[in-house]
Amino acid sequence: MSMSWKARRRWSILILVVGLPVYILVAWVVMSLIPRPPILVELLIYAALGIVWALPFKAIFKGVGKADPDAAPEDAPR
Template identity: 65%
Template structure:
């Protein structure tokens, strides 16, 4: 089922305002449970997790910044 432009926009806003900060807190807490890894390994983990969160949401973010394609043209 395809989401409308308005629904994608709402879900993208929810993902950026609510889900992303929650993901950051959970990620930092999970990394904190382990002994501090070497700096480069820790950096690589944060970079990988910073990319991984966006992959499932790619379809939601696609085209959200453009004008609504469903509006009638004048």
Template identity: 65%
Template structure:
């Protein structure tokens, strides 16, 4: 188990795929829905909010995405 987070490389890859294919679209719909409920802010503020929301969604999942694009570290051991 790499990096001491309890998830194997293959598990992190699978979770990353689920997060990107399911979680991200749900988050986008939720963010746009909440923004539509608000009174229309100035364009610069709206852009700033969308940029912030675009960065904030990944913070809880940073450990899942770390190292996923690299080769499997466990493959050398087998």
């Protein structure tokens, strides 16, 4: 069963407002616990962490930026 557009939109906002900052803090703490790697390796790690967080949520974010597909068209005559 797939989620409605409204539900996906609400979940995506929650993920971006709450989940992403928590993920950033966790990544920051984990990176501070390991010895500092060379700058290019560190840059690659942060780039990978920046991509990896969104992969599980791909289905939720898909199409959220577009208009509601279930809504009635605004230009339709009544």
